Amino acid sequence: MQYTSLNSLNPPQQRAVKYIDGPMLVLAGAGSGKTRVITEKIAYLVGQCGYAPNKIVAVTFTNKAAQEMRHRLSNALGKQARGVGISTFHTLGLQILRRDLAMFDLNSGFSIFDAEDSLGLLKELAMHERGDEVDIVKTCQYLISDWKNELLRPTDVHKLASNPIEVQAAALFERYQRSLAAYNAVDFDDLIYRPVLALRDNPELLEKWQSRVHYLLVDEYQDTNTSQYELVQLLTASRQMLTVVGDDDQSIYAWRGARPENLGKLQEDYRKLELVKLEQNYRSTPTILNAANQLIANNPHVFEKQLWSSLAPGEPIRIECRTDDQDEVDYIVDSILDRRLRSRADLSDFAVLYRGNFQARLLEMRLQADQLPYRISGGTSFFARNEIKDVMAYLRLLVNPDDDSAFLRVVNVPRRGIGAQTLETVAAYAKNRDCGLLSACSEMGLYTQLSGKAAQSVRGFSDWLLAKQRYLAESPMAAVRELLADIGYEDWLLQNSSTPAAAEKRWANVQFLLGNIEKDLKDRDDEVEDTDQAIEAVIGKLVLRDMLERQENDEEMDQIQLLTLHAAKGLEFRHVYMMGVEERILPHHNSIDEGNIDEERRLAYVGITRAQETLTMVYTRKRKQHGHVINCEPSRFLDELPADCIHWPQRNAASPEANQQRGEQTLSGLKALFD
DNA sequence: ATCCAACTAATTTTT
């Protein structure tokens, strides 16, 4: 294998790729080619250093990033890329759990609860005893999640809990974990939490995984939380062979447990840590980079970094003041249309970035009125769709009869006349017998407590499901298709959708899901794996939204991109518009109150560094909020930008309020004269 | 079981 591509790397990049003697931290500024460095390094490890592909593991946060890396690696490495373990933290954790089911008290086919399932379970546990309010339970859910990310066990938390809600959450935590175990289930956090706890106090298990991971690479390291970092540390403890890539200036997820200080902590934990900074940016004009540098210089830094670019200077950053939110949207759209003609850009070269999703609403209305195609970030993801959750719940239940969450979702889809009363009875019986709801349904004893009609429905449901379960083992796809046909799911969608067209789309979503499952099952057939467990593995992966083939260009490709600043991380666009660059929005008012302006500044930094050619920042004087008009002030971040990089015509222009005030003053002055 | 009215809360979001 030839490594001509190494020559096209700049010197720091080459150093990052070629240093393989010990732990290394790559500080990769925005647009400095970090993904390229990671993939080249893997190729180098395999091609030049004799590492077996399957002894290398690369971890990312999202499936999208993992896919991208896999794709790029197969370009660099060809067939050998297949052996390299590229996965998300959660998938890696899943593998650890799956490898030693017994150690984790799990049975094959165990379920993975998503946030919704987990909230449902917590509600069940908390509200049963006391009529607690939903938002209290939600707070508990967050607390428990935080604790898991900090690797605290229920016993640790009992001592720690300081206020009443924490005490309650701590009590819930313990019962919650027990329930999950009873359901043969884990939640998302458990996928990392439980493996780490086990690796921590089980030397044999640790050694086993250390010998599986000879070299570890971690992407977006600034986003790791405590448990993820601990996993990294454990896996690399013996060999100390790791490369982590990150950028403290792009840490924008502290609010969900990320610990950017993990970057600095590496220097303490790996004494021989080698450091490389990637400061050459290949994305943006020097004007944009200077502004970004200057802005972020206001944040404290462990590692200093100066991005530079060898491109032509480029246009100044345009800062626009508009009278209100409608005017803001009109300006942006008009400006995009104008620029599209003048610089012969496609609509997809334009991105509008904002702090909160609500800001996209007006923009969407205007774009729709103008019939301009756009793509909006967020929205209900594929797996949040009801039809997908329904089918997934059926699959989960088939594979794991103890999954009560799935049972409850599915029991009346379609309506089977099994009401709340009946379910109460089943649940009570199941609790008594210490078994899952579905198992309870096949016990004779239950039917002494149910009336004829209810008993018949429940019986029918459970017998039918058990038959499908048997069928699933011999012919998974046929079983699933038959199941959906039996319940008349297509018709059910038709009845439960607003329009026939919507129903058709939802049914198409289901077909898409089935297609992906089928494909993944086939892929598994090629490799040597237990067919019996294949469907279980496929469903487990599906819950993690892994392996799903992107449903690409079902519509137009040339669309204006509408994104939150968070969603924009990692992307780039020729022309970027940042809207609502105002106090209380871009430094968000909650962050102002809590005093963490730094993360908001990083958010602005991420936004600015998305732009390749031009950047326009817009703020308004007034905007409607919750139905009321409020006055706005330009963001403090605008004042932090260097004057020679910006074009700000309306800077210090008197605001209407100031004018009005002045008017009132003269008026009162006149009054005083008369008095 | 289903539907409607009233009430509430309103950053960011992946797995």
Added chain:
DNA sequence: TTAGTTGGAT
């Protein structure tokens, strides 16, 4: 303002 949720009524 609006969307989503909850509780009550039919």
